Amino acid sequence: MTGTLSIVGFGLSTIGPGIATGLIFAAYINGVARQPEARGILQPLAFLGFALAEALALFGLVLAFVL
């Protein structure tokens, strides 16, 4: 079996953002469960945090193809 190590690197780089995304949505669900009327304020914040965390995983993907 042959392949390239950069794919393994991409796999490793997804661990951090994966945990981060989980934490962000856990906090969002917690917040909405405690105060349902705050959903409108929390939703953009949750997606913003998700987007920022996910960007790191995507840099890994891009680098896996570039290197």
Added chain:
Amino acid sequence: MLKLSAEQGGFNPPGAKDFQFPPIFGDSILFTKPVFLCLFSVILISMFFIASSRKAAVVPSRLQFAGEAVYGFVRNSIGKDVIGHDFMKYVPFLFSLFTFVLVNNIFGIIPLIQFPTMSRIGFPISITIFVFVVFHYVGMRKQGVGKYLKDIAFMPDIPKPVYIILTPIEILTYFVTRPLTLSLRLFANMFAGHLLLLVFTIGGEHLLHGDLILKIFSPFSFAFAIGLSFFELGIQCLQAYIFTLLAALYIAGALADGH
């Protein structure tokens, strides 16, 4: 299974090469599939919104209702909630961004088209340059060039020694990280999504040419590709939303005093 496949001519996995299209006519790179899709999306969006707003009535028709729902979503949940005071000036910009990115993304799962325009890096980069120029211009006009740049480099009301660390980070954030992440996020999501669908469809097709036991597994691969198409639809809408949301946040940040 890898060994089995290798014996029958070898599996050719999809990669970056599947995103290169030959010119449709002539040999100019200006006449490839993504460029035509981009033009097609503009025509499609214009036609839809002209048709939905031409016979505007107090009691909306179904088409008018659909058009107004999209507009209302961008205006209220992106424009009003994020930019706040004096947001109407930026709604046309955000609205065009949102619809353009959304339609170009959804091309990725429309049968017969099946290519998200934004998975070619040139398209996200060009709209990101647009956003970059707009939010800096807005900030400079609101606060004056000198004060705007000074506020970016030296955030007010902060102890002096912190500037040693903060100034490089802030300058890097505003002029490098923001445009870089904005374009790369959209590009990489669309690229990865299209690649994922390619893996399952090309893999399913390859299994079909294998032995009997491989042929049995082939439909599962195709079924998975169809299931993932719907997952992709969610991602595509989410990315269009996030792109517009971040553009609005950057504009709001440039408008706010002292960031």
